[in-house]
Amino acid sequence: MAGERFKVVALVAAVMCLCNADRVVMSVAVVPLAAKHGWSSSFLGIVQSSFLWGYMCSSVIGGALVDKYGGKRVIAWGAALWSLATLLTPWAANHSTASLLAVRAFFGLAEGVALPSMNNLLSRWFPTNERATAVGISMGGFQLGNVVGLVLTPLAMSSIGISGPFILFTFFGFLWLMTWINRVANDPQESNSISKAELRLIQAGKSDSHVIKSKLPSLALLFSKLPTWAIVFANITNNWGYFVLLSWMPVYFKTVFGVNLKQAAWFSAVPWGTMAISGYAAGAASDYLIKSGYSTTSARKIMQSIGFIGPGIALLCLNYAKTPSIAAVFITMALSLSSFSQAGFLLNMQDIAPQYAGFLHGISNSAGTLAAIISTIGTGFFVQWLGSFQAFLTLTACLYFATTIFWNLLVPLLGYGSAWYSNFFVEGNVPATLGHHFWSLLCDFRMFRLMLTSQMDKEIKRLAEI
Template identity: 80%
Template sequence: MAATNSAPPLLHSYQKRPPVFAPHLSFVSFKKTQLGFESRISTTKLEWKGREEQWQSKVKRHGGVRCAAEGIDGGMFVRKRAREDGVGVSIPERFKVVFLVACVMCLCNADRVVMSVAIVPLAAKHGWSSSFLGIVQSSFLWGYIFSSVIGGALVDRYGGKRVFACGVFLWSLATLLTPLAANHSTMSLLAIRAFFGLAEGVALPSMSTLLSRWFPTNERASAVGISMAGFHLGNVIGLLLTPIMLSTIGISGPFILFSSLGLLWVMTWLYRVTDDPMESHFISRSEQRLIQAGKRGSPKKSSKFPPLHLLLSKLPSWAIIFANATNNWGYFVLLSWMPVYFKSVYNVNLKQAAWFSAVPWATMAISGYLAGLASDFLINAGYPTTFVRKLMQTIGFIGPAVTLLCLNYANTPTVAATLMTAALSLSSFSQAGFMLNIQDIAPQYAGILHGISNSAGTLAAIISTIGTGYFVQWLGSFQAFLTLTAGLYFVTTIFWNLFASGEQVL
């Protein structure tokens, strides 16, 4: 009778527990223990069903959920746990992170492009020659070449968040001071542009390392594609807005606008983003598990200085270095000289030159994202990483080489813009080639390897930017330099396919 008298409270307590998490319970002990209420269980099945429906309705209405990872939580509703388990989270946190990265990469390139357009009225004002234009254009690269390696090492040591934020703050400050320096003297202008490049050198290593920590391996190419789409759209925004602001506000207008946006981004970044998704207060537990499950060769912060002799002793490292150098050679020739090219070759005005120059970068943003999607698709379909990286890089070099050769035969600005659009669109496949390959072969030292390859690329960009000016002044046309650039694309493609690898070697 004692057992019978205690049955109703136990049954009442048991019925109060919603059966939605019943798989976590064991009924063995109830079956073995003769408490006297077994016969009543069958009569309550309909009540349980009704209670389950009420419970699920309550969960949807209040946004609450019980933590069932360890079994029963006593029926407590905890909104914090609801967020951690993904209930009510509409946009994954890693997508918000890549959006912020894409925004700052857009600013990164817009700040560069402002000078490519503003240099035309500055040259007219100060009487600069074509060769000196190349020196002014390349001054950005003087600082960039030194900060790439140092910035990459800092990213490996401290992570991308703080290094990225410091870099954006400093280059936004340099952008703000650029028109003041130009009014003071040419030496001041060269110095501030070199400082600007010094600050921007940390951008790509920070982006690469941060995205590799926030995205599983099978989504990394798409994430880089989105970020670099922002990078290329920065060219479009800079090329289109700068002439308008120069003609309405003056030379200071675009510099003030883009520097202000950079400072606003820094405040948002420091509040929202962490170096590792496991440290974030905004991410759900389910998303953390998804990221961790999809990691392969995830980079970790290292207190040791990376072994440079080991990095440079591997042929796959040199394949990346040469690919970066060739990519930057062609990229900066087009970035720095496109407005001048259309003005001098086809005699179009500054606003028209900006439109012709902007179209290729817009399509490059789209094609780069599509290249990332294609790369992830091929890897998920089972193709070897080495094959995918070689394929993407081959498209990224052979395509521009052929179109630049064809550009020598263009006779109208429309045809020239079409060929440049094709060249830049195809070159964006390099993002799914050598840029992603850095994380493949050396995940722990990706920052420093990216910095080394960026320095080589910057040196190539300095030579090509200055060399274009001298070639134009010497030969009176762009054709010879475009042919030389196409030849470099062909040679580097051969080296890449011989020695590149998608496997970890460091």
């Protein structure tokens, strides 16, 4: 990867880093803000979740904007607006709680366009055989943003005050924006800097022409298929656990172990750094399994099981941590292993419905964002009512385990592949009535029951032969 492609992916990774770092600023700054304004633990959860209110609304809309105006323009406007919201956050906190919640919701609304813009730009700028690497670099920047935010925020607060990190990251945002506008084109064909050889390489390596353009299915139709529910529940569980740790980690270390804010930020930063690395390892391991002869279904099943069972066990162990160092080890395990889901349910959307992967991702991500709102607020109420994090950590671990069972039971259905799933949606095969949707869902459940019965019969025969 070289030339203009390297410039594009480097700047995309940088803005993804800023995107996540700007979120994390509030996770650290909320501790002194709560002390200053006398906020309760339950209200802390509401403040932390307010970002997600706007984010949930723009997760699907962002894709439509990107399709119409292009990733370069949309991500530029998004970065400008979320940087402005970052700058206004300390002022809003001093003005009123309503102002703070409104600014944080607007911040989330602006950040909701980041991932769709990233996907749009990388699909334009990279040939098919380089896109996985480009996405890996960009998402590595995204996870690195947690580390940057957690490390720099307490340093800026100790030097300038509570408003320090908000000013600092606003400056970074507008600095990136000036570089982005002048250095990157929306499409390689529009670039004045790209060489003819690189342009030919990009165009020759694209295989998008084979994707069938078709009308999006109705929601009733989409939710009449069990694989849709499996992906939605996996996204719900993934976001539930992810945002609990993202929003509450610094508060957890300060509350449970009494460490100061700088130490809490450092203990919180290490797990996110390892998550960026383990995400690459998960992708490489998944590719290795498939190349070694494992089916795609088996590879997804293994990766997703690690991605949910691992964090569940780690969170249960976290309840018994006696020192902040031991707690950091368990949180590192939880986040590192959760990144294996990137090679599980996230990739499975492309496996079963490539024509509607974006639409399916938007819907499942909206459900996941709603779950993140509930978990972020719920943590605050649990801590306030019960006086500890243990109950909510146990609940989250149980959710990981339950979803793992649900996912693995449906993996054979998911494994039928795009031909099975997508054929149902092609024009002429779409059921016209709500009754047909219910019939489709019933057929899926019957298929699911027959599948389980077949497995039980095989096991009974095997035991009888022993």
